[in-house]
Amino acid sequence: MDLHFTPPAFRGKDRLITALDAAVGQGDAEGITHALQHTLRQAIHDPEIELPSCVHQPLQGRYARRELHRSTTLGYSVIAMCWGPGQGTPLHDHDAMWCVEGVWRGDLQVTPYALLEQRGPRWRFAAQPVLYGETGSAGSLIPPHEYHTLRNASSQDIAVSLHVYQGPMERSTVFDPLGDGWYQPRVQELDRDS
Numbered sequence: 624m625d626l627h628f629t630p631p632a633f634r635g636k637d638r639l640i641t642a643l644d645a646a647v648g649q650g651d652a653e654g655i656t657h658a659l660q661h662t663l664r665q666a667i668h669d670p671e672i673e674l675p676s677c678v679h680q681p682l683q684g685r686y687a688r689r690e691l692h693r694s695t696t697l698g699y700s701v702i703a704m705c706w707g708p709g710q711g712t713p714l715h716d717h718d719a720m721w722c723v724e725g726v727w728r729g730d731l732q733v734t735p736y737a738l739l740e741q742r743g744p745r746w747r748f749a750a751q752p753v754l755y756g757e758t759g760s761a762g763s764l765i766p767p768h769e770y771h772t773l774r775n776a777s778s779q780d781i782a783v784s785l786h787v788y789q790g791p792m793e794r795s796t797v798f799d800p801l802g803d804g805w806y807q808p809r810v811q812e813l814d815r816d817s
């Protein structure tokens with residue numbers, strides 16, 4: 624962890640953080656994530672909020688993660704992700720934290736997975752119907768219903784999403800497929816791109 628990391632400044636940042644702070648003050652996970660979805664939908668269409676240009680820069684070979692804010696008082700963190708055409712995640716969890724994701728640009732598809740059983744280091748999942756998120760939409764994940772993949776729905780255009788996590792999101796468990804719906808978990812440290 625780089626203790627000297629300074630998140631990028633951008634136009635409307637104070638306005639966005641004030642709205643996120645108000646939403647995160649809404650009691651339990653259900654109330655917070657509901658309020659955050661509403662806040663993100665409004666923020667995406669707010670002409671006074673302009674995310675820094677870096678969040679629109681894709682990386683070769685994997686999606687990009689840029690941390691925009693970490694609340695010292697409320698604990699949550701805000702990550703912008705840039706998805707090149709077709710880029711996505713493996714099956715993963717959110718380290719037992721709630722998360723709200725808003726689509727800032729482009730279209731994303733989310734595939735939730737239901738955990739069916741665990742046998743030692745082997746976990747069995749079943750993919751659930753794919754959810755499509757177009758620009759301006761927002762959705763949330765509350766543990767234990769946190770297993771999913773996320774993918775840019777376009778094979779030509781980039782997508783940008785904003786993710787608000789309950790805490791610093793520095794690692795998650797990734798599930799490598801073994802076949803027949805079985806997966807093997809592995810802890811992955813998550814990079815922070817500049």
Ligand SMILES: [Fe+2]
Pocket residue numbers: 715716717771773
């Ligand atoms: Fe995720």
